[in-house]
Amino acid sequence: MKRAVYPGTFDPVTFGHLDIIERSSRIFDEVIVGILVNHAKVPLFTVEERLEMIERAVRQMPNVKVMSFDGLLIDFAKSQDAGFLVRGLRAVTDFEYELQMTQTNKVIAPEIDTIFLTTSLKYSYLSSSTVKELASFGSDIDRFVPAHVADRIKEKYRK
Ligand code: PNS
Numbered sequence: 001m002k003r004a005v006y007p008g009t010f011d012p013v014t015f016g017h018l019d020i021i022e023r024s025s026r027i028f029d030e031v032i033v034g035i036l037v038n039h040a041k042v043p044l045f046t047v048e049e050r051l052e053m054i055e056r057a058v059r060q061m062p063n064v065k066v067m068s069f070d071g072l073l074i075d076f077a078k079s080q081d082a083g084f085l086v087r088g089l090r091a092v093t094d095f096e097y098e099l100q101m102t103q104t105n106k107v108i109a110p111e112i113d114t115i116f117l118t119t120s121l122k123y124s125y126l127s128s129s130t131v132k133e134l135a136s137f138g139s140d141i142d143r144f145v146p147a148h149v150a151d152r153i154k155e156k157y158r159k
Contacts, residue, residue, distance in 0.1 A: 003028060
């Protein structure tokens with residue numbers, strides 16, 4: 001059984017993330033989307049909100065599970081008996097940070113491998129931060145996130 005964890009902050013999930021999740025679900029027997037309970041950042045959405053939005057977006061993917069985790073990613077992957085981590089690479093600018101994180105994880109847990117998927121070209125510019133910034137200025141975000149996520153973001157900025 002090839003099980004992978006696709007970790008991230010997902011604040012909120014975008015079409016770029018969903019593209020990686022969908023493609024991973026065709027490679028692995030099971031994919032666990034791991035949402036980091038990140039104490040360092042103040043997210044727009046609570047972990048429960050992020051979890052709910054992703055669950056709704058992956059309903060049609062039966063081998064995808066959504067969970068949250070606190071602490072080290074490697075410990076979470078081990079607790080789920082996952083042999084792989086998946087990360088998306090958008091551009092060269094992502095690479096240095098990703099390489100450092102991957103190599104650190106590899107030293108801590110040599111039995112777990114990180115697999116990189118390059119983001120589809122049509123989403124290569126997309127990030128949760130830019131979606132939030134656009135929404136905060138009232139710009140249309142329907143092209144970047146599923147409708148139910150767009151509604152939740154707009155709701156946050158209306159408040
Ligand atoms: O979506 P993001 O914010 O780029 O995801 C980053 C994430 C969650 C993958 C990374 O911050 C992480 O793994 N955090 C958990 C703590 C950890 O394991 N740190 C050691 C990695 S070097």
